[in-house]
């Protein structure tokens with residue numbers, strides 16, 4: 001069974017490497033030539049732990065190849081995993097034009113039976129559209145099936161999530177498709193949930209939106225804490241001790257970002273509204289999340305009074321730790337607001353600097369990049385913590401204080417203990433706690 005991966009971005013590259021690691025014969029293809037050239041040489045275009053070593057290993061074993069030729073990849077594959085982007089459109093809905101373009105290509109190259117697997121996150125009912133597109137454009141009467149196999153990997157631990165998933169959702173509507181999918185994931189028979197395709201598609205959007213909702217919920221509680229003597233960290237701890245609630249995704253802070261939660265919650269809202277369902281619950285979660293940046297910037301203003309010409313160190317640019325991905329990162333909106341206020345920003349992140357330079361090119365003295373957290377802090381009037389990399393939890397705070405002009409920390413992720421940092425002489429602000 002030959003597997004073709006269409007789109008070798010974050011999900012596609014990990015899927016290609018992961019399926020090769022399971023022993024399958026995999027070819028990855030992408031419309032961006034650079035990604036394919038790099039992957040062919042064993043170079044990962046994203047920062048993800050263990051990805052490059054497994055990429056090299058499977059290239060060497062001959063289990064994995066990359067091709068710039070989409071037509072050829074389709075022609076030679078029995079199963080096609082569609083891993084292209086499904087970004088947000090202006091009205092909040094998912095832009096399905098990449099999936100549609102790939103569906104047409106599959107139709108044009110349908111030389112023998114193929115199983116088309118939706119790996120991208122797509123709105124419920126997408127398989128109906130893919131089916132219709134392939135049926136409309138195919139040139140011969142070759143049969144095909146569609147399956148939904150949403151991806152739940154988390155950036156930052158993508159490879160280990162893929163190699164050791166907690167569940168595999170398979171949406172199928174034919175015996176043949178079911179058998180093929182079960183064979184692909186033979187190793188994980190005990191973790192497979194088989195559903196129809198609409199259900200599988202909805203499980204992905206429902207899961208991401210629920211997690212986003214949970215984050216916004218604790219951030220709403222954080223607002224209550226700000227106005228009382230309650231401590232949001234302990235509220236979350238107390239809630240999380242209830243196994244029905246669970247402790248995860250109850251960290252108050254700057255809110256969620258990234259290429260999934262913001263767009264997925266909006267896409268689900270839009271498709272629900274289009275179907276006549278009242279989606280206000282999700283709209284509120286989105287609103288609360290968007291307001292987090294304003295709440296945070298107000299704290300910075302409270303600390304500095306005037307933003308203009310203040311030297312501010314910004315620690316953490318990626319949307320979450322352990323990744324270089326800055327798509328919809330809270331840092332971008334914080335930086336924009338401070339830039340508009342005339343502050344002089346020195347930015348640092350362990351992995352995301354190169355990506356951020358494409359959004360905010362170096363422009364001294366307003367925007368400069370530092371090689372370390374300490375360099376960023378040198379001479380700063382305040383230090384802002386935006387992404388909770390472990391590197392920042394382990395900073396030598398005494399050293400940091402000596403480097404700064406004014407020892408002020410505004411912590412957007414509540415990573416420090418207020419009492420401890422204050423004891424060291426810092427003026428310390430965090431979210432939802434005194």
Ligand code: NAD
Nearest residue numbers: 007008009010011030031032084085086098120121151155
């Ligand atoms: P990405 O932008 O990193 O990758 C998509 C890739 O598809 C790009 O490299 C692009 O060049 C390629 N592509 C687009 N059109 C193509 C075409 N016609 N032919 C060949 N290649 C084409 O996106 P991603 O983060 O990998 O996400 C892909 C999908 O998976 C999205 O639907 C996303 O919501 C979903 N998803 C993402 C994550 C995540 O953490 N990033 C997790 C689960 C699901």
